[in-house]
Amino acid sequence: MGLIKNIFGKKDKLKESVDLSVLRCDVHSHLIPGIDDGSKTMDETIGILQEFKKLGYKKVITTPHTMSDYYRNTTDIILSGRDKVREELMLRGIDLEFDAASEYYLDEQFEERIAKKDILTFGDNYVLFELSFLAEPMALNRVIFELQSAGYKPVLAHPERYPYFYPDFEKYHSFLDKGVILQLNINSLSGGYSPASKKIAQRMIAENMIQFLGSDCHHMGHVNAIKIESSKMIALKELIDSGRLLNDRL
Numbered sequence: 001m002g003l004i005k006n007i008f009g010k011k012d013k014l015k016e017s018v019d020l021s022v023l024r025c026d027v028h029s030h031l032i033p034g035i036d037d038g039s040k041t042m043d044e045t046i047g048i049l050q051e052f053k054k055l056g057y058k059k060v061i062t063t064p065h066t067m068s069d070y071y072r073n074t075t076d077i078i079l080s081g082r083d084k085v086r087e088e089l090m091l092r093g094i095d096l097e098f099d100a101a102s103e104y105y106l107d108e109q110f111e112e113r114i115a116k117k118d119i120l121t122f123g124d125n126y127v128l129f130e131l132s133f134l135a136e137p138m139a140l141n142r143v144i145f146e147l148q149s150a151g152y153k154p155v156l157a158h159p160e161r162y163p164y165f166y167p168d169f170e171k172y173h174s175f176l177d178k179g180v181i182l183q184l185n186i187n188s189l190s191g192g193y194s195p196a197s198k199k200i201a202q203r204m205i206a207e208n209m210i211q212f213l214g215s216d217c218h219h220m221g222h223v224n225a226i227k228i229e230s231s232k233m234i235a236l237k238e239l240i241d242s243g244r245l246l247n248d249r250l
């Protein structure tokens with residue numbers, strides 16, 4: 001019931017940070033240098049990864065954007081970028097597991113990739129995908145079906161960040177009914193994106209709808225926000241204590 005009270009404006013912050021080491025693995029970030037709007041250099045990537053390690057993470061699965069208009073990443077580009085980061089971690093003696101999948105933008109090219117099975121997955125065949133921030137894609141249900149028919153498990157990135165779903169919260173339940181897994185951004189919990197996305201995030205936690213928690217880290221500012229703000233949110237503690245998260249199984 002604690003969280004329900006918080007939704008209605010009571011105190012929503014703890015004095016101490018929640019121990020993030022129980023998550024073990026982060027599932028959403030942009031840390032391959034220079035291939036999307038995330039980290040720009042190898043030094044920046046390594047600096048950010050060292051902060052993840054300090055927060056208690058043992059593994060980071062980075063997920064560069066793949067989007068036909070802006071980020072024309074391919075499986076090869078992402079995997080060779082991942083290998084370079086791994087090499088650098090080894091050279092610098094940093095003990096952190098590093099892997100890569102992608103955050104696929106729902107567009108025609110994504111459907112072509114699904115048909116060809118040219119998709120980077122993580123864990124148990126999970127595929128992270130994102131939607132337009134402006135309008136619900138017409139093809140959404142079709143693409144979910146295509147993913148599942150091809151044997152993939154769709155994971156919708158930051159559902160709390162699509163404002164067109166806000167007036168119809170049941171829509172989120174309909175995704176769960178279809179077998180879509182919802183991945184929340186940690187920084188949504190402290191209102192890092194908008195007050196509205198914070199409210200939706202809290203409600204999703206209260207209704208036990210979240211199974212992956214991700215940083216969506218693009219730069220050092222995102223890690224600092226986790227460290228200073230988001231790791232102290234009561235909603236985060238409730239989510240972790242729920243035992244529903246799958247992060248530690250990756």
Ligand SMILES: [Fe+2]
Nearest residue numbers: 028029103216
């Ligand atoms: Fe992202």
